[in-house]
Amino acid sequence: MWNEIKLNISSSLVFYKEFILFLLFVCVIILLVVEKLSLAIPLIFLIIILSIFILNLIGFRRRKEIDEIKNTISSIRQNKYQSSDEIILSKNLVGLEDEIKKMFEKAEGDIQYLERLQKMRSQFLANVSHELRTPIFAIQGFLETLLNGAINDPKVNKHFLEKANHHTISLSNLLNDLIDISMIESGEMRMSYRYFEINSFIDSIVDEFNQMAEEKNIKLIFNPAKDGLQVFGDKEKLRQVFNNLLQNAIKYTDEGSVEIILEEEKKFVNVLIKDTGIGIPEEDLNRIFERFYRVDKARSRAVGGTGLGLAIVKHIIEAHNSKILVQSQLGEGSQFSFKLKK
Ligand code: ADP
Numbered sequence: 001m002w003n004e005i006k007l008n009i010s011s012s013l014v015f016y017k018e019f020i021l022f023l024l025f026v027c028v029i030i031l032l033v034v035e036k037l038s039l040a041i042p043l044i045f046l047i048i049i050l051s052i053f054i055l056n057l058i059g060f061r062r063r064k065e066i067d068e069i070k071n072t073i074s075s076i077r078q079n080k081y082q083s084s085d086e087i088i089l090s091k092n093l094v095g096l097e098d099e100i101k102k103m104f105e106k107a108e109g110d111i112q113y114l115e116r117l118q119k120m121r122s123q124f125l126a127n128v129s130h131e132l133r134t135p136i137f138a139i140q141g142f143l144e145t146l147l148n149g150a151i152n153d154p155k156v157n158k159h160f161l162e163k164a165n166h167h168t169i170s171l172s173n174l175l176n177d178l179i180d181i182s183m184i185e186s187g188e189m190r191m192s193y194r195y196f197e198i199n200s201f202i203d204s205i206v207d208e209f210n211q212m213a214e215e216k217n218i219k220l221i222f223n224p225a226k227d228g229l230q231v232f233g234d235k236e237k238l239r240q241v242f243n244n245l246l247q248n249a250i251k252y253t254d255e256g257s258v259e260i261i262l263e264e265e266k267k268f269v270n271v272l273i274k275d276t277g278i279g280i281p282e283e284d285l286n287r288i289f290e291r292f293y294r295v296d297k298a299r300s301r302a303v304g305g306t307g308l309g310l311a312i313v314k315h316i317i318e319a320h321n322s323k324i325l326v327q328s329q330l331g332e333g334s335q336f337s338f339k340l341k342k
Helices: 002-033 037-077 090-146 159-184 198-215 236-250 297-300 309-319
Strands: 194-197 218-223 230-233 256-264 268-275 323-327 333-341
Touching: 002 037, 037 090, 037 194, 090 159, 159 309, 194 198, 198 218, 198 236, 198 256, 218 236, 230 236, 230 333, 236 256, 236 309, 236 333
Parallel strands: 218 256
Antiparallel strands: 194 230, 256 268, 268 333, 323 333
16 A cells, blocks of 8 residues: 555656645745744645645556556557557547557558568569579570580581570570669669650661561551650660560561651650550550569560560659550550650
């Protein structure tokens, strides 16, 4: 009992300055009002006893509240709550209850986000290992066959070396794309925006792809916009976007054409890259921008694809405050489009 009272009083003594001031004030008033010392002293004594009683009450309430908060925090720490609705404090702590609930929900959200991130990281690592394994095993296989004697067989030696070389190119493409995507996703991609002339920019890209298109007997068509039209963006990053989209358009087209169309709008230029290729099934359309997602794995690998190209394109276009859109009809062709600020 005494211990309890001692504890109550000590926990209410956070107000000791106010308490002493109040007592002094009351004593002075009593001494001024009550002239007889024989009456004033018992009165002061009574007030001190009363004050101790009040201190005990305040201390008791305060301890109860602090214990309640301590228990709630410790239950959160020990994962005893499934949802924030289970957190209930007494009426006079409603404001604090709301804050604790919000903190609990935020912590839950953060944990779920970190778990998702961790899962994505493991999945990404598994994908990367798988993608690296394919060309490395192939190169190893060809080199071993050559070392085991095929090097002296003029019918196959050149062919095997060409195959091994093809896989080293795939490996290097994959590493370049991996470096790009990790730079982009870690926020290290530095953008350098400026105005540039779009027609000559696309002309220079088309020049680079002419040979690839000719080899497949595909017409590569560019319909320029009005002379001198300027757009705003990071020229080098946009070159990467055009390279990826054109490479895909030619890779996944067996006959017909690949066309780059520029549609001038009031504030934007709409860029369309249209092909008459194999097309993309409807159910895959919203997944092709995911890392390593391929509609036809065998075909993508055969044509040197890494499965990362469109994920990189999406990031770059979004960094330009735009959106990459795709429309496609299986067997008829695909069209990728995005807007650039004028
Ligand atoms: P990849 O390196 O495999 O080409 P991308 O990320 O560039 O990877 O593309 C993802 C997938 O989307 C490709 O594997 C392919 O199946 C499909 N795809 C992309 N562009 C086209 C296109 N123009 N025509 C048909 N399919 C396409």
